[in-house]
Amino acid sequence: MTDAAGVTLVELEDDPHRIWHQLRAEGPVVWVDALNGWVIVERQAAVKAMRDAVTFTVDDPRFSTGQVVGPSMLSTDGPAHDRHRGPFVTAFTATALSDAIDWCTSEATRLVASIAAQREAELRTHIAAPLAVSTIVRTLGLSDVDDDEVLSWYRTIVAEVEAINYGGLDKDKSLAANDALVAAARRTINDNPAGFLAGANKDLTATEVASNVAVIMFGAIETSEGATANALWHLLTHPDQLALVLNDPTLIASAVEESLRLEPAASAVDRYATTDTEFAGVLIRKGDFVQVSLAAANRDPSVFVEPDEYRVGRPNTRLSTTFAYGPHACLGIHLARAETIAAVRAALRGLPGLRLDRDQSQGPQGLVFRKAAAVTATWDTPAS
Ligand code: HEM
Numbered sequence: 001m002t003d004a005a006g007v008t009l010v011e012l013e014d015d016p017h018r019i020w021h022q023l024r025a026e027g028p029v030v031w032v033d034a035l036n037g038w039v040i041v042e043r044q045a046a047v048k049a050m051r052d053a054v055t056f057t058v059d060d061p062r063f064s065t066g067q068v069v070g071p072s073m074l075s076t077d078g079p080a081h082d083r084h085r086g087p088f089v090t091a092f093t094a095t096a097l098s099d100a101i102d103w104c105t106s107e108a109t110r111l112v113a114s115i116a117a118q119r120e121a122e123l124r125t126h127i128a129a130p131l132a133v134s135t136i137v138r139t140l141g142l143s144d145v146d147d148d149e150v151l152s153w154y155r156t157i158v159a160e161v162e163a164i165n166y167g168g169l170d171k172d173k174s175l176a177a178n179d180a181l182v183a184a185a186r187r188t189i190n191d192n193p194a195g196f197l198a199g200a201n202k203d204l205t206a207t208e209v210a211s212n213v214a215v216i217m218f219g220a221i222e223t224s225e226g227a228t229a230n231a232l233w234h235l236l237t238h239p240d241q242l243a244l245v246l247n248d249p250t251l252i253a254s255a256v257e258e259s260l261r262l263e264p265a266a267s268a269v270d271r272y273a274t275t276d277t278e279f280a281g282v283l284i285r286k287g288d289f290v291q292v293s294l295a296a297a298n299r300d301p302s303v304f305v306e307p308d309e310y311r312v313g314r315p316n317t318r319l320s321t322t323f324a325y326g327p328h329a330c331l332g333i334h335l336a337r338a339e340t341i342a343a344v345r346a347a348l349r350g351l352p353g354l355r356l357d358r359d360q361s362q363g364p365q366g367l368v369f370r371k372a373a374a375v376t377a378t379w380d381t382p383a384s
Contacts, residue, residue, distance in 0.1 A: 007019055007023075007032055007033070007034050008034055009034050009035075009367060012034065012035075012367055013365060013366060013367045014365060016267065016293070016295055016296070017295065017296075017299055017308065020039075020041045020293060020295065020296035020299065021299070021301075023039070023041055024041045024042060024296065024300070024301075027280070027281050027282065028040060028041060028042035028044070028045040028280040028281065029041070029042075029045060029279060029280045029281065029282045029284075031282075032291075035289070035291060036289060037288060037289030037290060037291055038282065038284060038288060038289070038290045038291065039268075039290075039291045039292075039293050039296070040280070040290065040291070040292045040293060040296075040297070041293055041296035041297070041300075042280070042296070042297065042300050042302070043297040043298070043300040043302075043303045043319070043321060044300075045279070045280040046292045046293070046294070046296075046297035046321055047297075047321065047325045047326075048280075049271065049279070049290065049292050050269065050271075050292055050321075050324055050325040050326040050328070050329075051325055051326040052326070053077040053078070053081075053326060053327050053328075054077075054078075054274065055273065055274055055275060055277050055279075056271035056272070056273060056274070056290055056292075057077045057271060057272055057274050058074065058075055058076070058077060058270070058271060058272070058328065059075060059076055059077045059078075059080075059272075060272035062272065062289070063075050063270065063272075064161045064164040065161055065215070065218075067164055068157055068160045068161050068164065068178075069157065069178065069211045069214040069215060070178075070207065070208075070211040071084070071208070071211060072084055072208070072211040072212045072214070072215040073085035073088070073212055073215060073328075073331070074215045074219070074328070077327065081327055081328075083203060083204070084204065084208065084211075084212055085212075085327075085331065086203065087196070087199060087200035087202070087203050087204060088196065088200060088212060088216070088331060089331070090196070091196040091199075092331050092332060092334065092335065093334065094334040097139070097334055097335055097338070100135065100138060100139040100335065101334075101335070101338040101339075101342075103135075103138055104131065104134075104135040104138075104335075104338065104339050104342055105338075105342040105345075105346075107131060107134055107135065107342075108127070108131055108339075108342040108343045108345070108346035108347075109346045109349075109350065111126065111127050111130060111131060111346070112127060112346040112347055112349075112350035112351060113350060114126075115127075115351075116350050116351060116379075117381070119378060119379055119380070119381060120357070120376070120377070120378045120379075121376070121377065122360070122374050122375065122376045122377075123229070123232050123347065123375040123376070123377055124225065124228075124229040124232075124371070124372060124373075124374060124375050127228065127232075127343055127346075127347060128224075128225045128226075128228035128229040128232070128343060128375075129225045130147070131224070131225075131228065131339060131342075131343055132220065132221050132222075132224035132225040132228070132339070133147045133150060133151055133154075133221055134147050135220070135224065135335065135339050136150075136216070136217055136220035136221060136224070136335075137150050137217075139220075139335065140188075140197070140213060140216065140217065141188065141192065141195055141197075142184045142185070142187075142188050142213070143184065143187040143188045143191045143192070144184070144187060145184050149180070150217060150221075151221075152177070153177040153180060153181055153214075153217075154217065154218055154221055156176070156177040157177055157178075157214065157218060158218065158222075160177075178210075178214075181210050181213065181214055182206065182207055182210040184210075184213075185197060185206055185209050185210035185213050186206045186210075189201045189206060189209065197209055197213070200212070216331065216332065219330070219331070219332060220332050220335070220336070222265070222266075222369050222371075223265040223266050223336065223369065224265070224332075224335075224336055224339050224340065225265075225371060226263075226265035226266075226364075226366075226369055226370060226371030226372075227256070227259070227260060227265045227336060227339075227340045228339070228340050228343040228344070229364075229371045229372040229375055230259050230260075230262075230263045230265065230364050230370070230371055230372050231255065231256045231259040231260075231340055231343075231344050232343075232344065232347060232372070232375045232377075233259075233356075233361070233363055233364065233372035233375050234255070234258070234259040234262060234263075234310045235255060235259075235344070235348075236354065236355065236356040236361075236375065236377060237310075237356060237363070238310050241255065241310060241311070241312045242354075244312050244313070245312060245348065246348060249345065249348070249349075251312050251313060252341055252344050252345050252348070253337070253341055254312050254313050254314075254317065255312045255344065256337065256340045256341050256344060257317045257318060257320070257337075258310060258311060258312055258313075258314055258317045259310070260320060260322045260340075261298045261304070261314075261317050261320035261322060262298065262299075262308075262310055263295070263364045263370050263371075264294040264295055264298055264320070264321070264322035264370070265322070265369060265370065265371060266294065266322075266368065266369060267293065267294055267295040267366070267367075267368055267369070267370045268291050268292060268293050268294055268295065268368055269291070269292050269294065269324055269328070270289065270290075270291055270292075271289075271290045271291070271292060272287065272288070272289060272290065273285065273286055273287060273288045273290055274286065292321075294320075294321045294322055294324070295370070297320075297321045298320045298321055298322065303316070303319055304316065304319075323336070351377070351379040352379055352380045352381075353379050353380040354377055354378075354379045355377060355378055355379070356375070356376070356377055357376040357377060357378055360374060360376035361374050361375055361376045361377075362374050
């Protein structure tokens with residue numbers, strides 16, 4: 001058994017890429033003591049595991065999100081997963097989202113215009129974060145709910161998930177946030193009988209609809225904020241690549257996709273082995289924790305040439321595993337891509353001469369959710 005006993009969580013939070021490169025030399029799947037589980041570090045094995053929900057399931061009592069928000073599409077597999085996810089699929093196709101995407105494009109422009117005159121700002125706080133929250137609140141169409149309220153539920157539920165992982169659960173706070181969310185889902189079902197939450201309520205109870213709304217909201221907020229912050233970070237730290245995009249704005253989509261490959265906003269997905277299995281050269285025991293490292297798969301040198309380089313126009317960037325594969329592939333992929341592209345386009349158009357203030361900026365970090373800590377930039381006064 002490959003045993004990465006020396007690796008610490010702090011190292012993984014800070015620079016996982018260096019560690020995954022080292023461990024990949026030992027095989028596609030490695031045991032990491034600090035995670036008390038296996039980590040899949042090669043792309044082919046990663047995709048295979050994500051597609052095989054019979055052997056590698058999310059449906060395990062240790063799965064912390066399930067403990068906080070209750071059963072949802074994120075914490076079930078097989079027919080139960082189909083039942084939870086099915087009612088939401090149509091609403092998240094690119095066609096069904098066209099209004100939401102138009103709205104988020106205008107909102108990105110508005111957010112950029114609101115800071116343009118000040119010539120300096122931290123872009124994660126002023127663009128990425130508010131755009132992520134307002135886009136998903138608007139897309140879900142929850143009755144009588146504003147962005148601040150959703151943010152307060154979000155913070156409570158994230159804190160509860162962390163508390164389960166690291167101790168100190170405050171059950172009262174968590175129940176209050178869940179109750180408010182269920183109430184908002186019920187209101188929306190009643191107020192908008194033609195809406196997709198009412199449609200979902202035909203197959204799921206109102207509480208189950210609310211659990212899936214929670215998963216959609218929280219899946220969207222953390223990751224979309226990270227994706228936008230990271231895309232701006234990568235462009236602003238690579239002036240040659242930024243120049244390419246400024247010269248040909250049709251490359252923005254490629255610049256975003258390459259950023260998503262290099263730093264997937266959700267860097268790993270968790271699974272549990274349902275049976276003893278020989279997998280990619282190791283014996284995984286029933287019940288073992290198996291983490292699929294999307295960050296490692298996305299820098300697999302057998303797939304991506306010079307994998308640590310940020311290259312706009314990389315021909316196979318779309319082979320990245322950032323939005324996962326298999327039954328749990330990201331439901332919000334179209335919204336996520338459109339939102340990040342809208343934010344980058346608005347920033348490059350509305351903030352001329354955009355450049356990084358390196359002293360006030362810090363790149364991507366985090367154990368699971370990796371996002372640039374601060375993207376402080378300056379620019380010239382926009383032409384009036
Ligand atoms: C760039 C931003 C995003 C990234 C990187 C991302 C990434 C992911 C990943 C890796 C998964 C797989 C989880 C797993 O298999 O355990 C996932 C699932 C999911 N994502 Fe996203 N996501 C993003 C944005 C969004 C948005 C905007 C939404 C809003 C609809 C969303 C909703 C979901 C949901 C509901 C699932 C669970 C699907 C299921 O379990 O069947 N995500 N996402």
